[in-house]
Amino acid sequence: MNIWERLGNLDHRIYYVILIIVVGIPVLKPLGLPIKVGQPAQDFFDTVDRLPEGGKVLVFINYRTDCIVEMDPQLICIFKHVAQKNGKVIMVSGVDEGAMVSQAVASKVAEELELEYGVDWINLGYKPGGDVFMKKMVDDFWEACAYVDINGQPLDEFPIMHGFNSLAKADLVLNLVAVVPSPGERLLQMAIIPTKVPYAVGTTAIQATSEMVFYSSGQYQGLLAGLRGAAEYEFLLEEPGDAIAGMDSQSFAHILVIVLIVLGNLGYFLGEKKREG
Amino acid sequence: MKTQVPYILTVAAVVLIVVSVFFTFIPGVSVEIDQWYILGTAMVCCVGLVNLTSVHIKNIKRKGRDWDLSILLIVLTFGYLIYGLVKGPTDELYAWIFDSTEVPLGATFYSVLAFYIVSAAYRAFRAKTRDAAILLIAAVIVLLGRAPLTEAIFPFFGTATTWIMDIPNTAAQRGVILCAYLGAFITAIRVFLGLERPYASIGE
């Protein structure tokens, strides 16, 4: 048995331990590698930056607990950026877990930034209905949200909701997307194309490849792709956080995967040559 | 009645919504149908729970595999459900339980795939054919381009990754979604004409 076959027959748990070490070491000792900002993230930043003073941002939460590592930093950055512009954040979720996860994240950030619930931000909670709910947000936002926030409090008690009876009244719509079929595209169809409200999307790295289509056509005015996108946004905001801290580990893990792919292929081709010989 | 009335419901929904788009003097119709749809789908939220409960109760009755965990599932699910229904989702204890269980569990379950990817990277990702080679080369370039370390040392990979994402990837994905939209449109017409009735076999 040659070295390639021995490596291939190694207990796979050894690979797992190597991965944990490779990803874990930069967590213990960060390197602080520079990050280059891509155009999609720059456009996302610029779109939020164009928010008028006191403008209302509708943030549509469409991610679950499996993607919090990539999406929570994006949500935190959005909150901080909108707060810098003295804007207001209205959060609504098309996914049940998203409502709970975003409530935990938003409460923490709002406390840090001293934002008042119901005045500077609000979480309307989970609303069922999918595409039809998205369309109804344009026709009658209050009825679509069943007139209450996540706590079950009537919307007329909150100053932030006064006069906001349609998605068309938002100055900006942001969609944090990590489920399929993509709510990013669905919201575009059902609500954004008819109302022409500025629209940008944050998503996971996996979905970024398919969301690029709408960014490329100009229908998304910005796109954050995964943890890397969140890191770029943190860099632009000059608020380093978990995303930037994670980039070092990301680099080493990628190199590990590539080394294994190359070794695996080398072993395969050299082994084949030997068999042919 | 069992076959015709459902089809009539489908046609009525399609006609009313399409007509309300063209004739805006009856705007209330599609708004009302939207409300019906959302309320109707909201009522379906318990279907998963009913199915889950029935499967696990059957497991408990016949003392199948992990029947003790089935009992735990029933107790936990209904306990958390009743507490949540009474106290609401923003109750401190309810949110605490969610943050202590669902959040770490959800994240950890999906992180397991990272291990399998690493294991497969050595054993399975082989460029055995031309097609596999193209796929792997594109993947390697994107991996190198997305990592700040390699992007800093070899800026070429960053440029190449941006090019791959902007040109071949976007072109291919656009081709795919154009075909998907055509397929969806044609399927919608077939549903309207009654040529597609997936609900017809229910209860046969």
Next chain:
Amino acid sequence: MEQVQLWLAAFFTICIYSMVLYKDNKLFRFAEIVMVSITAANEIVLTFHNYIKPAVTVDIVRDKKVWLLIPIILGLFMYSRFFRSIEWLARFPMAFFLGVGAAYVLTKTPAIFFTQIQATFLSLNTINNILFVIGVITVVVYFFFTVPREGTFIKGASETGRIFLLIAFGASFGNTVMSRISVLLGRLQFLLRDFLKIA
């Protein structure tokens, strides 16, 4: 309570990883059960509190829109699937939901479809634009399954589309690796930084 939460989160993380790093065991299955239970219950609690209860209270009870009982009954018909003798009742809500979905595909899809086509009409003055347009057209040709793959043009276009698709899938795979590593990173950050406090 925060300490207990940290310990619980760490415990569940180790339970899941025990399956990967050791073997399938009772702890892993226990963690699975907890996750399924909380997920199932949470969806119903949120739907009830954030939509059903307020919608019924305001629309039906306060505003007397009693006709909204019809969609509620329609939705309840879906549960007839669990009873063989009345399973056919589930056809009504499914037909209605399907009709609404089809209606919105017919009315909303053309706008985005034509916008995407319009965005493909690029000026062919750069290599990138030429490649882009060729890519979109050849990928669409690749999906023409009803046209025989004979003749140089269809065969060539189909092959070219296939190459574009492979590059897209390669990019997708690279991004998938990135995404999954990120999730693992999140758990390690939690364990090393928040729980063990050594980072």
